[in-house]
Amino acid sequence: EDHKSDDVKTIENWIPDDGSGKVKVYRVEHDTLVRVSTRAHGIFFSRESYVIRYRLKGDDDLYIIYIWQVSTNGMYTYNI
Numbered sequence: 001e002d003h004k005s006d007d008v009k010t011i012e013n014w015i016p017d018d019g020s021g022k023v024k025v026y027r028v029e030h031d032t033l034v035r036v037s038t039r040a041h042g043i044f045f046s047r048e049s050y051v052i053r054y055r056l057k058g059d060d061d062l063y064i065i066y067i068w069q070v071s072t073n074g075m076y077t078y079n080i
Contacts, residue, residue, distance in 0.1 A: 023041060024055075025050060025053075028050065050067070051067055
């Protein structure tokens with residue numbers, strides 16, 4: 001008997017486009033998002049928190065937001 005659920009999807013089935021959309025990366029400084037230069041995309045420091053905004057290609061209103069948060073005793077709330 002096949003125990004796989006029809007609801008289980010592979011990452012290839014989940015990704016909504018080919019990855020060629022636009023990316024903006026922000027570093028969190030206190031309560032402010034500071035834009036990271038394109039040259040520094042993909043470089044993350046362990047004591048910094050980041051917000052990555054990916055806009056799907058061809059859709060100005062559809063974004064995926066990723067958050068890279070350092071481990072802290074407190075929680076951050078992001079107003080995006």
